[in-house]
Amino acid sequence: MNFFKKQFNGNEFMIRCQCALRRISAQQKKYQTHSKTFKKQIIELLQNNERDKAFDKCTLLVQEDYKNEALTELIDTIDELMKNSEIIGTQRICPLELKSACGAILYASPYFPDHTEMMEMRNMLIDKFGKTFPEECVNSKVISPKLLSRLSSKPVDSDVVNYYLDNIAKENNLATEESKLPEENPNEMLPADASKCELSRLLDGKQNNKYTFGVLTKNIIGKIKKGGDKVEAYISGPNNTKIIGEVTDLHDGTYDIVFTPPYAGNYLIAVYVNDKQVEQIGKLHILEASSLDLNKCIIEGNGIKGGYVNEKQSFTIFAKDSYGQTINHGGEPFAAYIAGPNDVKIIGDITDLGNGQYDVSYVPPIKGNYAIAVYHNTTLVQSVFNFSIQERNVQQQFPTVQQYIQPQIKNSFIPVQGKPGEHFIIDIGSCSIKSGFESVGNPSILTPTVVGKNLHQTSGFVEQDLYVGDEAIDKRGILSLEYPMQKEPIDYNSLRSIMKHSVEVAQGHPTVVVTNGLTPLQMKINISEMLFNEGIQSIRFVDEAQAISRLYNKQSCIIVNIGGMMSWVIPVINGIVYKDISQKLPIAGVKCTETLMTLLSKEGIILGSTSSEKEIARQIKEAIGYIQVDPNSSIPSVNYSLPDGTSLTIGNSRVQCFEPMFNPQLCAMNCNGISQMIATVLRSINGCTNEIIFVGGGSLIKGLKERIETDIQQLLNFKINVIAEDNRKFASWLGANLLDKENIGKVITLDTWKQEGALCLDD
The missing domain is CATH 1.20.1260.60 (Vacuolar protein sorting-associated protein Ist1)
Incomplete structure (x- = not known):
């Protein structure tokens, strides 16, 4: 500063x-x-x-x-x-x-x-x-x-x-x-002068699609001439293409010129105004038509990874063009062939969803090793998928419906002890705290920001009054779960218990804390007090947006961080974080979970409203939910099994629960959705970057990338490059590790804190 x-x-x-x-x-x-x-x-x-x-x-x-x-x-x-x-x-x-x-x-x-x-x-x-x-x-x-x-x-x-x-x-x-x-x-009556006229809207186009650009006409003194002039356009392109543009006088000084490029490649445009050539020569690049590119097609789903005998297995084929964009129409001749033990041969049942997606299903009759090959006509798409089918002991109630089993994965990693003087990095999120020593290369401790309080203090069901993180989730049936970071104001007493669990191995070590650039000063003060009380040697606060920008080596980018409670759109231009034009949306993973519960109740599935039942809804959302490019299209129902054997048939709720992120009015919020926020930031920076980086656990939902790309194209006619790496859930932690090694960020020692207190913190 x-x-x-x-x-x-x-x-x-x-x-x-x-x-x-x-x-x-x-x-x-x-x-x-x-x-x-x-x-x-x-x-x-x-x-x-x-x-x-x-x-x-x-x-x-x-x-x-x-x-x-x-x-x-x-x-x-x-x-x-x-x-x-x-x-x-x-x-x-x-x-x-x-x-x-x-x-x-x-x-x-x-x-x-x-x-x-x-x-x-x-x-x-x-x-x-x-x-x-x-x-x-x-x-x-x-x-x-x-x-x-x-x-x-x-x-x-x-x-x-x-x-x-x-x-x-x-x-x-x-x-x-x-x-x-x-x-x-004379300002009005002077004819348009070719030396003053300009061409506009010369963006990339697509082969065989109508292309429109503009001509702004001005007279000799630079005054915009409002129509009535003779404007002609001649276009030349690949294969000796010659085209005369179709001119429309808009009577406001501008003329629309339309033509249809028959080939991909570079085109030149010469415009004549009143029989004199405009000095500016139009140059544009026409991309190949959105034809199918088998090398870009994607095949995803549990059905190519394994499954159980006599249960319907499913996967999806995503038809893509050469630019990786989903082709928004159906009709492609895909076929799926499944081979199994004892000469089992199955032709997959393909459902064309009409939007570039093809759902494939099959039922394996016996256990053993299987292989799936997907063809487009006679050409193999990707490679052959190999997997195994197992026997299941529990008889399924709906064998003809796609089956999902509730995951029961422990979230906490194994804590790793640090070397003397080694830096400990902590990223405090609304749903989890990611922490660990820098030498490990990734967060070795993942603690859900949840506490469980004993509901049966006299019954002997539980051994203690308060449980933290995974332990609280494991005992959710007999505990009342609370999420301190999701309260307004934040419950710092409960957060202190979670922090103590997360940083107990960091005593005596320098600590790096990742914070959002818009984090209130009071929160920094409270976090500093907690950490120094736990024996931390020093604290370095690192800006989250700078950390992510450094991780992906992007000096200029727009960071879209979708967490538990909030979604952020933060621009970084030439290494500088522009907080003033950042956008935030109070809708993220938690609101989507709550919306799913509401929608399920309309389908007749009542999960209840307790914290433990919200946790079940979150797991359902993450297991079978996804975002559609077209939110109004219908999807097939799926079957989801709870650990107790209860089977739930879930329909459009698994898609519609994410729509409040794009249309907050569905939650009675008068604000822009995530796509509009990105568009607003792009306008504010005059489109000086098209790099969009997805981070945060909420960005892991399938279909988000395609939806954002489509929305921005419709809102701005602007092509963006979305970066959605597999490590994006931990991107803030990983980037902070790099910034810390480069000594970026102010260090506050325990002695400084004792002497100056909150005065040593930057607002």
């Missing part, structure tokens, strides 16, 4: 705006006086038949008129900035809706050196948003075309000067040459 850098003051900026407006008003009065003087001089010169001298004097008049028009434009601009001065002060990146106004001040102020207040505004904006901000505004073309033309350093067009002269002469009944311009506003 640079403590010597002058901070942006919203009130000071607002005062500068007010002073600038007063100076502009005074300057415009001077221009009006000058204009009258110039016109008198021009009339005298015309009366003396000195048109050449009158022309020179009129040129000065036009230049002053242009500056006066520019100041008129700036009045509205400064007024807008004045109203939003406080908002500017809270942002690290200029808000998109204010970029045009900021750009106008940055561009115009050097043309008015006597307007010191405007120059001061310019300097404050550069200090706020960086030295490259003026260039960024010009390059992004957010500055008003009229302002650009009125302050242009190019000589005034002679036709415009003659038009002024003719009008002055006519107003004073003086003889004049024939006017070279129509007797209307």
Whole structure:
């Protein structure tokens, strides 16, 4: 942090705006006086038949008129900035809706050196948003075309000067040459000039799909010409392709040009306006049509991993194109062949879901080793899958329905003792605490952030009053489970018990704590007190977003962290975390679990509302839930077996429970969903990165990547690169390990804590 850098003051900026407006008003009065003087001089010169001298004097008049028009434009601009001065002060990146106004001040102020207040505004904006901000505004073309033309350093067009002269002469009944311009506003009547016109929307397209780009027409003085000009487009491409674009005049200065590229490859576009070629040559790349690429297809599901005799086994084929995108239509000739012991031959039953997904099912009749081969026509897709089928002792109630068994996996890893002086890393999440020594390479202790309190203190069912983590979950039938990180406010007394369990092997060791950049200071204080009370030697707080960015070696990226209670969208640009434009959503794994319970009750499956029953719902969600690209499409029901043998038939609930993340209104929340939040951040950073990194346990749900990619394409017509690595549940811990080794982050020792207390923490 640079403590010597002058901070942006919203009130000071607002005062500068007010002073600038007063100076502009005074300057415009001077221009009006000058204009009258110039016109008198021009009339005298015309009366003396000195048109050449009158022309020179009129040129000065036009230049002053242009500056006066520019100041008129700036009045509205400064007024807008004045109203939003406080908002500017809270942002690290200029808000998109204010970029045009900021750009106008940055561009115009050097043309008015006597307007010191405007120059001061310019300097404050550069200090706020960086030295490259003026260039960024010009390059992004957010500055008003009229302002650009009125302050242009190019000589005034002679036709415009003659038009002024003719009008002055006519107003004073003086003889004049024939006017070279129509007797209307020259800004409106000048024809579009090819040298001023621009091409837009030249994005990548797809073969055999209609492609649309735009042409913005302007006249010689840079004024947007609102329709009526002759615009033609000629496109050349691979295989000597020649196409004439279909032009539509939108009568607002823009023209849509449509063509259908027959081949993939590079195309060149030449646009002619009023029979003259536009200087800008359009260049675009057309991608191959979304045809099936067998090398990109994915086959997933328990049915290719193993199963039980006489039980329906299932897996899914995901049809992908060459870019890894799911093909959103059916009709592909997939076939699945299953071979087993004793010459068992089975043809899989394939259900085409019509969205690029194909569900395959089969029933193995005997136990033994099996193999599955999936073909598209006669071509093998991926490789042959080998697995074994076992006997099951318990007779299944619904043998014709896909079967899932509730997993009973211990979450806690085996604690590892650290070497003397070795650093201990801890990542505190709303659902679990990941911790361990740095040399192990991954968190060796995973503790669910749950405590179980004894419901039967006098019955002898349990040996103690409080259980922590996995022990609490194992005894959930006789305990009341509480999740301290999911309460508002956080239950720090219960969290202290969990922390004690998580860091008991870390006594005497330096500790690294991963925190979200928006973590309240009070939480850092409480965590510091807990850790130092447990014998921790020192604490280094590491920013979670920086840690993830470092782990994946992405200087610029957008991190989508879906945890238990919250979902975050945090941009990192050139290594800097932009908290001000980060987005958060109070919907994540826990809310999806609660939604699943509500939906199941509508299907007639009542799990109850106790904490132990919520844990069952969470396990159901993680075992059979997934996210669909099209949330309205129906899915087949599945059978889910609980440990006590109870069988549950579950339908659309396993898909619909995730929809509140995309549409919070389903939970009566008036906020944006996860896709809209990503789109908002992308707009705020002007699309300077397309790298989207998924992290957190909630991001492990199947189908999330495809849904986000589809939503962003529909919202922004922008292709993103989603990174969803297998290690993403522990990404924060792994990244913190790297930052710690690079000594990034402030270290607080026990002595410093005793002397300074909370004052040594950064807010």
